[in-house]
Amino acid sequence: xxxxxxxxxxxxxxxxxxxxxxxxxxxxxxxxxxxxxxxxxxxxxxxxxxxxxxxxxxxxxxxxxxxxxxxxxxxxxxxxxxxxxxxxxxxxxxxxxxxxxxxxxxxxxxxxxxxxxxxxxxxxxxxxxxxxxxxxxxxxxxxxxxxxxxxxxxxxxxxxxxxxxxxxxxxxxxxxxxxxxxxxxxxxxxxxxxxxxxxxxxxxxxxxxxxxxxxxxxxxxxxxxxxxxxxxxxxxxxxxxxxxxxxxxxxxxxxxxxxxxxxxxxxxxxxxxxxxxxxxxxxxxxxxxxxxxxxxxxxxxxxxxxxxxxxxxxxxxxxxxxxxxxxxxxxxxxxxxxxxxxxxxxxxxxxxxxxxxxxxxxxxxxxxxxxxxxxxxxxxxxxxxxxxxxxxxxxxxxxxxxxxxxxxxxxxxxxxxxxxxxxxxxxxxxxxxxxxxxxxxxxxxxxxxxxxxxxxxxxx
Amino acid sequence: xxxxxxxxxxxxxxxxxxxxxxxxxxxxxxxxxxxxxxxxxxxxxxxxxxxxxxxxxxxxxxxxxxxxxxxxxxxxxxxxxxxxxxxxxxxxxxxxxxxxxxxxxxxxxxxxxxxxxxxxxxxxxxxxxxxxxxxxxxxxxxxxxxxxxxxxxxxxxxxxxxxxxxxxxxxxxxxxxxxxxxxxxxxxxxxxxxxxxxxxxxxxxxxxxxxxxxxxxxxxxxxxxxxxxxxxxxxxxxxxxxxxxxxxxxxxxxxxxxxxxxxxxxxxxxxxxxxxxxxxxxxxxxxxxxxxxxxxxxxxxxxxxxxxxxxxxxxxxxxxxxxxxxxxxxxxxxxxxxxxxxxxxxxxxxxxxxxxxxxxxxxxxxxxxxxxxxxxxxxxxxxxxxxxxxxxxxxxxxxxxxxxxxxxxxxxxxxxxxxxxxxxxxxxxxxxxxxxxxxxxxxxxxxxxxxxxx
Numbered sequence: 033x034x035x036x037x038x039x040x041x042x043x044x045x046x047x048x049x050x051x052x053x054x055x056x057x058x059x060x061x062x063x064x065x066x067x068x069x070x071x072x073x074x075x076x077x078x079x080x081x082x083x084x085x086x087x088x089x090x091x092x093x094x095x096x097x098x099x100x101x102x103x104x105x106x107x108x109x110x111x112x113x114x115x116x117x118x119x120x121x122x123x124x125x126x127x128x129x130x131x132x133x134x135x136x137x138x139x140x141x142x143x144x145x146x147x148x149x150x151x152x153x154x155x156x157x158x159x160x161x162x163x164x165x166x167x168x169x170x171x172x173x174x175x176x177x178x179x180x181x182x183x184x185x186x187x188x189x190x191x192x193x194x195x196x197x198x199x200x201x202x203x204x205x206x207x208x209x210x211x212x213x214x215x216x217x218x219x220x221x222x223x224x225x226x227x228x229x230x231x232x233x234x235x236x237x238x239x240x241x242x243x244x245x246x247x248x249x250x251x252x253x254x255x256x257x258x259x260x261x262x263x264x265x266x267x268x269x270x271x272x273x274x275x276x277x278x279x280x281x282x283x284x285x286x287x288x289x290x291x292x293x294x295x296x297x298x299x300x301x302x303x304x305x306x307x308x309x310x311x312x313x314x315x316x317x318x319x320x321x322x323x324x325x326x327x328x329x330x331x332x333x334x335x336x337x338x339x340x341x342x343x344x345x346x347x348x349x350x351x352x353x354x355x356x357x358x359x360x361x362x363x364x365x366x367x368x369x370x371x372x373x374x375x376x377x378x379x380x381x382x383x384x385x386x387x388x389x390x391x392x393x394x395x396x397x398x399x400x401x402x403x404x405x406x407x408x409x410x411x412x413x414x415x416x417x418x419x420x421x422x423x424x425x426x427x428x429x430x431x432x433x434x435x436x437x438x439x440x441x442x443x444x445x446x447x448x449x450x451x452x453x454x455x456x457x458x459x460x461x462x463x464x465x466x467x468x469x470x471x472x473x474x475x476x477x478x479x480x481x482x483x484x485x486x487x488x489x490x491x492x
Numbered sequence: 493x494x495x496x497x498x499x500x501x502x503x504x505x506x507x508x509x510x511x512x513x514x515x516x517x518x519x520x521x522x523x524x525x526x527x528x529x530x531x532x533x534x535x536x537x538x539x540x541x542x543x544x545x546x547x548x549x550x551x552x553x554x555x556x557x558x559x560x561x562x563x564x565x566x567x568x569x570x571x572x573x574x575x576x577x578x579x580x581x582x583x584x585x586x587x588x589x590x591x592x593x594x595x596x597x598x599x600x601x602x603x604x605x606x607x608x609x610x611x612x613x614x615x616x617x618x619x620x621x622x623x624x625x626x627x628x629x630x631x632x633x634x635x636x637x638x639x640x641x642x643x644x645x646x647x648x649x650x651x652x653x654x655x656x657x658x659x660x661x662x663x664x665x666x667x668x669x670x671x672x673x674x675x676x677x678x679x680x681x682x683x684x685x686x687x688x689x690x691x692x693x694x695x696x697x698x699x700x701x702x703x704x705x706x707x708x709x710x711x712x713x714x715x716x717x718x719x720x721x722x723x724x725x726x727x728x729x730x731x732x733x734x735x736x737x738x739x740x741x742x743x744x745x746x747x748x749x750x751x752x753x754x755x756x757x758x759x760x761x762x763x764x765x766x767x768x769x770x771x772x773x774x775x776x777x778x779x780x781x782x783x784x785x786x787x788x789x790x791x792x793x794x795x796x797x798x799x800x801x802x803x804x805x806x807x808x809x810x811x812x813x814x815x816x817x818x819x820x821x822x823x824x825x826x827x828x829x830x831x832x833x834x835x836x837x838x839x840x841x842x843x844x845x846x847x848x849x850x851x852x853x854x855x856x857x858x859x860x861x862x863x864x865x866x867x868x869x870x871x872x873x874x875x876x877x878x879x880x881x882x883x884x885x886x887x888x889x890x891x892x893x894x895x896x897x898x899x900x901x902x903x904x905x906x907x908x909x910x911x912x913x914x915x916x917x918x919x920x921x922x923x924x925x926x927x928x929x930x931x932x933x934x935x936x937x938x939x940x941x942x943x944x945x946x
Contacts (some may be wrong), residue, residue, distance in 0.1 A: 036704055037582055060536050064558040064571045065578030072535025094594045094629035095504060096511030100539035102884070122504035128598055138501035158533055158595040161629075162564065189533035190559035190595060374693050408553050409582055412704050427542050431551040435701050479701040 036413040039066060045404040047389075049396050056393075056418025058404035059385045061193060067407040067421055069355070069428050070382045072189035074157055075101075076197020080117055080277050081185065081204070083107035083228050084256035088149035092136050093157030097189075097202065098122070105445045106230045109255050114149055123159070133166050140174045140182060150258035152182040153204060158189040181258070194357075195276065195383050202280035205252070205261065209285060212259060220315055221247040223267045223291075225282055226274035227298070228443060229254025233452035237298055240453065241307060243323045246315075252278050265289045269314050271296055271307070275359050276383070297360055298452040299460075300368030301336075304330045332454035332467045340371070342405050343461035348373030350468055353420040355403070355411055355429055356443060357383030359392060365424055365443070366395050370462055377418035380406050391445060408432055422468055437476030439467035501735040504816040506864035508808055508836025511629035512637030513591045514540045517554050518666060519641035520589030520623075524711035527585045528685050529555040531572055531603060532593030535758065547902040547909045548669075548696045551708070555579050555588075559595055568596055569606040574926065576610065580620065582704045586714055590624040591641065593606045594619065597628035621714060633835050635810040638666050639733055641821040642689055645717060646739040652721030652747045652930045660773055663728035663739050665756060665812060666901065669697035669910040670690025674918060681779045682770050687716035687723065689739070697910040720746035725773045726764070729756045730812040731843045732835070756812055758914045758923070759820030760789065767917075785917040792921065793824060799946075801825040803931055806871050808881040811843075813914075817880060817899070819847045820920060826927070827854055830870050832862035864888060878930060883909075895930045899923070 038046070046059040062068035074097055074177035081089065082105050091098040098120030109115065116365065121139050123132045140152060152174070156167055171182040178283045183204045187197050222241060227234045234254030241248055249267040250260035270282045270293035282293035294314065312325040352374045354365045359381040366376050379392055380403030392402055411431055415423065423433035426444035433440040441463050451460045474480065513530050517540055520528035531536045544552045557568055557575040562583035572590070579588055590603055603624040612619045625644035627637040642663055664675055672693035679686045694710025720726075728740040728748050733753070740751035752773070757766040763786075767778045803826045807817050811833040818828040833845050841858045845851055851858070857870055868888040871879070879889045880897040883905045889896035903909030913919040932946055 034704060036706070037584075039578055039581055041578075061560055062556075062558050063574075063578060065529070065555050065575030066582070067537070067553050067555050068534055068558075069538070070534055071538040072533045074533075075535050075538070090503065094511060095507050095509060095633075096536070096539065096594070096629045098504070099507045099510045099544050102506060103887075118503045118506050120507060123594075123630050125628070128594075130632050135501040139503035143503055143505075157596040158559075162595075162598050190564055191561050193534075362894045407582075408551060409706060416704060421512070425803075427545055428538070431545055431549055434549070435551055436704070437700055438859070477700055 033158065034413050034416050035139050036409050037320075037478045038410060039063065040409065040412065042066060042407075045406075047393070047402045048409065049393060049398055049400045049402065054390075054393055055400070056386075056389055058068075058389055061407075062405055067409070068405055070194055070405060072194065073192050073197040073200065074155060074187040074361070076200040076277070076369060077155060077187035077204075078193035078197070079105065079228070079438065080198055080201035081253060081395075081422065083109070083253045084151075084258065085109035085115045086112045086150045086257050086263070088114060088119065088143055088147060088152040089155070090121065090139060090152060091155045091157060092121045092132065092165070093123055094159070094161055095120050095122045097155075097157045106124075106182070106447055107228050107254060107445075108232050110235075111135055116149055119143055128159065129164055131163055132160070133170055136165065136167065136170050137174065140170070141178070144174070144178050144180065149180065150490045153185050154182065155185045157187070161188055178417065181208055181211070187474060192474040193383070198277045199280045202278060202284065205281050206284045208258065208261045209281070210262070210265045210289070214261025214263050217249055217263065217266035218247050219248050219265045219268065220245060220318060220321065222251045222269045222271050222311065223250040223252060223264045224248055225270050225272040225293070226278040227251055227443070227452075231448055233298070233450045236450060236455060240328060244308065244312060245318070245321050246311070252281065260360055264387065265291065267291060269294070269311065270312055273297055274360055276303040277358065291334070295360070297364040299361065299364035299456065301333060301371060301454065301457050302363045304369045304453055304457070305333070321465050336450045336454050336458045339458055340461060344371070344373045346465055347461070347468060350374045351377045351419055351425060352422040353378035353411070353415050353418070353438075355380045355406060355423070355425045357382045359388035361443070363395060368457060368460060369424070372464065374464070375424065376400060377420055378403065378411075378414045380404060380411075412436060422464060437473055437478060439464070439473065441467060443465045495569075500831055504863045506884070506887075507834060508632035508832065508862050508864055508867065510543065511594075512627035512632050512634055512640070513593050513629060514543065514636030515634035515639070515666065516589065516591035516627045516641035517544065518623055518638055518692065519690045520527065520591070521552065521695050522589070522692035522711050523587050523589070523645065523717070524713045525585050525707050526587035526589055526711060527555060527579055527583050529557065529575055529579060529588050529590045530593055531568060531590055531596040531601060532556045533559050535593055537592045543902060546904045549907070549910075550696050553583070553707070564595065564599055566786065567599070568601050572603070573610070574693060576607070576622070582644070583700055584618075585620045585707060587621040587623060589641065589645070590622065591627045591637065592625070593627070595630040597626065608837060615710065619651060626709055633810070635812070636668060636834060638728075639736065639738060643739045643742060645689065646720060646742055649714060649717045650720035650743060650747070651718055653719065655719070655722050657685060657688055657719060657722045657724070659685045659716075659719055659723040659769075660684055661723045661726035661743065663726065664688060664732065665729045666810065667756075667915060668901075668912050669693040670913045671915045671919065674916050677769065677917060678767070678782070681781060682774045682776050684774045684776075688712060688718055689717060689843060721749065723749050725749060726751045727754060727769055727808075728752070729754055731755045731815050732811045732837045732839050735837065735839055754817060756816030758816035759823050759920050760786065760917065761823055762816060762819055763920065764914050782917060787923075789917045789921050789924070792924060796924065797825060799931050802827060803877040804829040804874065806830040806832070806867065806876045806879045806881075806885070808832040808867055808879075808885060811840050811860075813900050814815050814840070815843050815847070816914070818844055821880075821922060822848050824924060828855045828856060829874055829876055830859065830867065832859040832867045832870070836861040877934075878927070895906070895934060897926055897930055
């Protein structure tokens, strides 16, 4: 036990799997003063749209939001890299008083003339509605004048949570979908959704699908191109990854174009294989697809299995904490870690909903702590109490793990190593192995005699 | 309204600045048992935390009042109070530093008004000090947030008890933890007492924990800030800061504590000025240790002067850092051919001219309110030898195949940003060796021979 305090209001967001009834709260606004690991609505929109590489991403507001999201993701592009620039209207005091519309218009015109993007997204930050800017009209005007779609993204930071930002991004994307020609799209065509091409992951996944005999119309939004998004309504299935970052768009496309969607995950052998099989099963009329899928799965697993066993031998019996953005990633990680012989003692997410946590609860072992919208104190407390040897999380969780002398696996948006697909599973194992087995942990104060002796001498 | 029409609107592309609440967060993390609280959206604190974590590789807890739609309409008072209460329960701090954001400023939140009566007197002895500072992100940059927060802390905590003390107040500005540690060493070597604000040398660069620390150990002690009114003198670094209402000037006007406004002590000239000031204040000679350090530094200048002479550097960052680096570079014969900053004090040009009177004749370009696209455009015109500044200039340096020497904040693409020493003779030594060796390495690698002697 530790004496790290937990806020009373936060107790209902924390559950330790056991006999107790699963009375769990989630999917709410963060508690003031709790130091949530979540970001805001803007962040949600920004992460979804970020990888569209031939679009202009203009952040309308004071400088901070643009500064902190410049080149922030490891989303790769096979061509243009406009998404790696950071553009801001950089509003100042006078703009707050007189309004920012003129500056927005001038900025858009100037940037479109300079960079010739195929579309532009205008992200509204916190104060835009408050100072009364009519962003929609400015976007409409520039669309007409410049002949490219200029789309407002209503992502004011305080108007909900990161999830509302996902929705706002999906609403903007839905304005692009359906505006391109679907003429040459075949019958066996899919869209890959919720895959952001971090470290080239979308390329790996796309290759699997193409080898199965499928055509990929658009990837939302990894290595994204405006042209592909415009014609994505020509696909016959939307394959959606991630906990709802792009689910809203899949729903809109189902309503509007009758395109069904399935939800998948590409992390870990189990979920990766299930994803391919589920997609193959959708195209029942083409038995060749399933046949090829089986071959791919078999070959891929055969290729990595010996290495995987080697890592498993080294890692078996370790205990892991997982704290990630979306709950779907947590599900996959639990399975992936289990396949390496690692037990999960803490699992949590920033944006999970009631259904997600039911699934999580069922998946977890007895005694596992489940957390929604956790903060550094809670994460530390349960890492210590549960004796975690490994933390899987993002940038903000990393120093917590290290300070406590716990190994860490980066599963964030800026990672440089692909963790998806079969090759990704080996990378994940290698990442975990190289942190857990590092000799540096033997110097951790709590495990090291040098400091203990030092302390005892000091006591004398 | 005629002036309004004349404004040329231009987007900022790849900003060379961050927003002011970030600077305030630095300060509130550099006070003992203190925690920053941003009055705004959840994203403000999370983005700033992430930005700082990527530089320091340390836990950075920054709380937030979590604005909602209702808050934005009806005001953030209730949320702010709830945040304060929850922070006390979780962190039990001695100080909560509240910084506003663009959101709370735009809806006109008056934090001192909201928190009127939130003090030790009305609660109990364990109730933390509460300091608030106005840091609208639409005004100034992160460095303005930093200095405003320092001033706000001094304004609300420093008093004059009329006790006799030898305390010197040091306002170092936004330096690295290693810099702060070195400054403390220098002042201690004059056998005098001091109060340095902020001091995040431990909180942003500490060892692994034996036990969990809600707030990392270290930071300026509050009683040291309280006794600032009794100090014999204040020293504050920053020539741009010298033109502003600073903490040092506040102590001078309120408590008659003389304020020495100096440039950042980068290079020999500015470090000499700092040590001279300490000599004057303490009436003690510069310790032999520093005479020796200075001697070795000049010896190395002699050894390496030819390699660096008339090399051309692109310098960027906060205005005061740029001025400090320009001063150092010019004293070793390097031309800071571009001096650029995202800051817009209107003073940068004059301050550079004060150091390098023939700056214009040599073709030095001084750009205020610069972004990295503009810095890149200017740099391409002049084919510099190297870049010196934070890691955000990497893209341009890479495109131009020029070395980037990483200094300042943020350094997101290398380890050890916290351990770079810029100040004092020791800092100049590190900078000089790094710069000389970078230039030597560049010509060595370009050489068809590959000499193994310099």
